[in-house]
Amino acid sequence: MSKSNEILIGIDLGGTNILAAAVTPKGQVLGRSKVKTKAELGAQGVVDRIVKAAKNALKEADVAIDHVKAAGIGAPGVIDFKTGDVSSVVNLRWDYLPLGKILKEQLGVPVHVDNDVNVGTWGEYQAGAAKGHDNLFGIFVGTGIGGGLIINGQLLHGHVGSAGEIGHTCVNVNGAFGRRTLENIASRTAVVNLITSLILANHPSCILDIVEGDLSKIRSKIIAQAIAKKDPLTTQVVRESANYVGIAIANTVTLLSLPCVVLGGGLLEALGSPYLSWVQESFEKNVFPDDLKKCKILPSKLGDDAGAVGAALLANNVFQK
Amino acid sequence: MSKSNEILIGIDLGGTNILAAAVTPKGQVLGRSKVKTKAELGAQGVVDRIVKAAKNALKEADVAIDHVKAAGIGAPGVIDFKTGDVSSVVNLRWDYLPLGKILKEQLGVPVHVDNDVNVGTWGEYQAGAAKGHDNLFGIFVGTGIGGGLIINGQLLHGHVGSAGEIGHTCVNVNGAFGRRTLENIASRTAVVNLITSLILANHPSCILDIVEGDLSKIRSKIIAQAIAKKDPLTTQVVRESANYVGIAIANTVTLLSLPCVVLGGGLLEALGSPYLSWVQESFEKNVFPDDLKKCKILPSKLGDDAGAVGAALLANNVFQK
Numbered sequence: 001m002s003k004s005n006e007i008l009i010g011i012d013l014g015g016t017n018i019l020a021a022a023v024t025p026k027g028q029v030l031g032r033s034k035v036k037t038k039a040e041l042g043a044q045g046v047v048d049r050i051v052k053a054a055k056n057a058l059k060e061a062d063v064a065i066d067h068v069k070a071a072g073i074g075a076p077g078v079i080d081f082k083t084g085d086v087s088s089v090v091n092l093r094w095d096y097l098p099l100g101k102i103l104k105e106q107l108g109v110p111v112h113v114d115n116d117v118n119v120g121t122w123g124e125y126q127a128g129a130a131k132g133h134d135n136l137f138g139i140f141v142g143t144g145i146g147g148g149l150i151i152n153g154q155l156l157h158g159h160v161g162s163a164g165e166i167g168h169t170c171v172n173v174n175g176a177f178g179r180r181t182l183e184n185i186a187s188r189t190a191v192v193n194l195i196t197s198l199i200l201a202n203h204p205s206c207i208l209d210i211v212e213g214d215l216s217k218i219r220s221k222i223i224a225q226a227i228a229k230k231d232p233l234t235t236q237v238v239r240e241s242a243n244y245v246g247i248a249i250a251n252t253v254t255l256l257s258l259p260c261v262v263l264g265g266g267l268l269e270a271l272g273s274p275y276l277s278w279v280q281e282s283f284e285k286n287v288f289p290d291d292l293k294k295c296k297i298l299p300s301k302l303g304d305d306a307g308a309v310g311a312a313l314l315a316n317n318v319f320q321k
Numbered sequence: 322m323s324k325s326n327e328i329l330i331g332i333d334l335g336g337t338n339i340l341a342a343a344v345t346p347k348g349q350v351l352g353r354s355k356v357k358t359k360a361e362l363g364a365q366g367v368v369d370r371i372v373k374a375a376k377n378a379l380k381e382a383d384v385a386i387d388h389v390k391a392a393g394i395g396a397p398g399v400i401d402f403k404t405g406d407v408s409s410v411v412n413l414r415w416d417y418l419p420l421g422k423i424l425k426e427q428l429g430v431p432v433h434v435d436n437d438v439n440v441g442t443w444g445e446y447q448a449g450a451a452k453g454h455d456n457l458f459g460i461f462v463g464t465g466i467g468g469g470l471i472i473n474g475q476l477l478h479g480h481v482g483s484a485g486e487i488g489h490t491c492v493n494v495n496g497a498f499g500r501r502t503l504e505n506i507a508s509r510t511a512v513v514n515l516i517t518s519l520i521l522a523n524h525p526s527c528i529l530d531i532v533e534g535d536l537s538k539i540r541s542k543i544i545a546q547a548i549a550k551k552d553p554l555t556t557q558v559v560r561e562s563a564n565y566v567g568i569a570i571a572n573t574v575t576l577l578s579l580p581c582v583v584l585g586g587g588l589l590e591a592l593g594s595p596y597l598s599w600v601q602e603s604f605e606k607n608v609f610p611d612d613l614k615k616c617k618i619l620p621s622k623l624g625d626d627a628g629a630v631g632a633a634l635l636a637n638n639v640f641q642k
Contacts, residue, residue, distance in 0.1 A: 135480065151472060158578020159456065160612040168609035169572040173493050173565065251490040252576060257479020288489035291481040
């Protein structure tokens, strides 16, 4: 059992799952616990499950709570990272919750709350793909599309705490209504919806066989199978979505003159290198000046752990000051 | 005549004109001098004219060179702001010039060189429309479209020194070739070209009368006259270009969660409030989250002086460290 009080708890609060981890200050995961979020239980129910997952992770790591320095949590919605209050957590139907204060009482350690994508980016910066890069953009393509920015070694929160919201930037002004922002065009949700509607309109695709006719079963893994089989419809939809992701990354790198980008999220995890190379190709076509073509788009290294590890290390950073 | 050595020289080097100013540390212009750039004279010829303009400005201000603390210059092209070297100055056909070093020798004071749009943004931040805002985006719409970023009170240069290049971001991925980036769609050059080609294709416009049939005479002031006369063609072209400028500003404010934007450049100077309100309308439609609708788009206050004043004040900042 750890003797020092250097261990951190990191928590990734998602709409479906809660992942908690016991993490060293160097980002090593000593133990983890994944539980269902069960948003239908309401705020107190979800908080109970967060605490349970955190305690499970400590138990798995064989670390007592009095050896924990601090806990960090990445949450969706609008976060006041100074107070730890969260609001507009649409996924969980929370209007407002003083999450940091509640968790601090229940865990008995200092708690830092930040945006889920910010902590994921921080994790990749401190212990993942972007280690050693003090300026970077993290972009995560999944149900939605979120981003986080590290400028001069600091997480950029911005005026209302919303910095990094690349998913809500417009990349196709003349697109149809609902097809103008990056998230609406290129998230996994958008990709699945487009594939579904094309198949329903009788465009041929091997996906229909893979899901045995049940289009509600289309997930990232199904898309990966179809691409491995060189299904023309799926390949074209995903390639075009990757083109938009590459453009949004190029716009960000052009605007901020960045040396490094980390790309993560469910779509990349499932599709791997073809997806990454399509994004990279579009990025290089669109970035300015040419010198920035050498900016690396690195695949996320921490995968599912990025949020929990990042939350833990961010809390370590916040509470060492 | 000034007794201290607190006066700054600020120089705005453009493709057409050089504007030099003698500036106090608070941004007050004591004297200015504007001369033609005459790029055809070559690098040494242009440098001679820069020095001449600087000395004229001091003379007009009744300040001796030994009362000058430092000089700053904003130049187009790729700038190494640490060495003062400039390269790829397309407007002036300079491949490479150690401009900072040469000017330091000829003026006998420390010289800081930076990008022309960066110094304009710094001017508006220190002494213009954005005074007191430590986080802001400056965007200038003229022959091209450039931008500058202040983050936590510091000019952001980025990895290859090119930060702020909003003109080269893509806002309309499915636009025709040459109509995808903001600069190619919404610069004064793009607006003039589109109006010209529409008139040549026999679309009616009062501009044909204003320029007495000579379409090569279309300038910002002519466009302003046509809009004042409610010319439908001109109004539509400029409104659509303002829509794109508003989208690019919204994308930047969304990404960085900024509280403040300064809009300047020839098109705004000539067109004034209708242009600003069209940009603002588009911005508010596209920014995320709603809280950022309150981000102010402020019209440039320093106008033509922004570059020279900003260069002077930036040099003051650099050399007081």
